[in-house]
Amino acid sequence: MRSIRLAAIPVLLAVSLSACAPAQLRLPEGFGGNAVAYDVSGHSPRRFNEPLRFGPYSATEMREGSTFAWQVPLGALDVGRTSRRYAYTLAAGGTPPVEVQCRARAWTLGAGKESQRTTVDVTALAGPLLACGLRADGHEAQMLEVAREGARLQGRLATPWGSEYAVRDLHGYEGSPIEGMTPTGYAIADGGNTLAVVDVLNRGRVHFDRALDDHQRAYFAAAAAALLLLDPELGE
Numbered sequence: 508m509r510s511i512r513l514a515a516i517p518v519l520l521a522v523s524l525s526a527c528a529p530a531q532l533r534l535p536e537g538f539g540g541n542a543v544a545y546d547v548s549g550h551s552p553r554r555f556n557e558p559l560r561f562g563p564y565s566a567t568e569m570r571e572g573s574t575f576a577w578q579v580p581l582g583a584l585d586v587g588r589t590s591r592r593y594a595y596t597l598a599a600g601g602t603p604p605v606e607v608q609c610r611a612r613a614w615t616l617g618a619g620k621e622s623q624r625t626t627v628d629v630t631a632l633a634g635p636l637l638a639c640g641l642r643a644d645g646h647e648a649q650m651l652e653v654a655r656e657g658a659r660l661q662g663r664l665a666t667p668w669g670s671e672y673a674v675r676d677l678h679g680y681e682g683s684p685i686e687g688m689t690p691t692g693y694a695i696a697d698g699g700n701t702l703a704v705v706d707v708l709n710r711g712r713v714h715f716d717r718a719l720d721d722h723q724r725a726y727f728a729a730a731a732a733a734l735l736l737l738d739p740e741l742g743e
Contacts, residue, residue, distance in 0.1 A: 533679030547711030603644030
């Protein structure tokens with residue numbers, strides 16, 4: 508509960524600074540003017556196994572597993588694990604579907620009494636927080652991975668056309684210098700060039716660079732759906 512309350516503080520301040528308007532994601536510098544944006548349905552509020560849709564893209568045949576968690580005492584400490592799986596097919600008119608299977612997994616170490624409990628996320632020692640396989644028509648499955656690096660989330664997206672892109676979390680709010688403790692979105696970038704942004708605030712929004720072709724957009728849309736379904740506080 509403590510982490511949830513702390514994470515809410517930047518959101519409340521950002522809303523106050525924007526004259527009580529809903530908080531908005533601050534896009535990476537130079538990206539917004541060359542992008543097309545689609546509002547998301549099915550992200551927030553989220554209903555179990557409901558499809559995600561944005562623009563011409565639909566994550567259908569949704570198969571969400573329940574969140575499974577356990578804790579095991581280990582001397583003065585306890586070890587906890589939280590995991591969740593989901594899978595879907597990303598469909599878009601005019602392009603082949605992309606099949607996606609994901610596993611989100613977090614590990615924690617806890618110590619102390621309930622009122623003074625300290626919990627440390629050690630997921631980075633055991634692998635990525637999120638690992639997905641994306642299979643486009645006629646190609647081998649490629650990886651989307653997101654891992655904790657300190658207080659941030661960083662990762663990579665491999666593609667059927669042989670390129671690999673960086674994935675990183677965003678924490679900024681439009682019109683405010685304040686940054687949230689949990690991500691406000693994610694960017695997919697080629698070096699310093701942002702190609703797609705996944706906005707997880709409010710109902711959600713997905714932005715694509717206009718230079719992407721139809722097949723690239725469909726593949727990035729499949730990755731965007733995986734990021735929309737990721738709970739960055741998994742295990743906390």
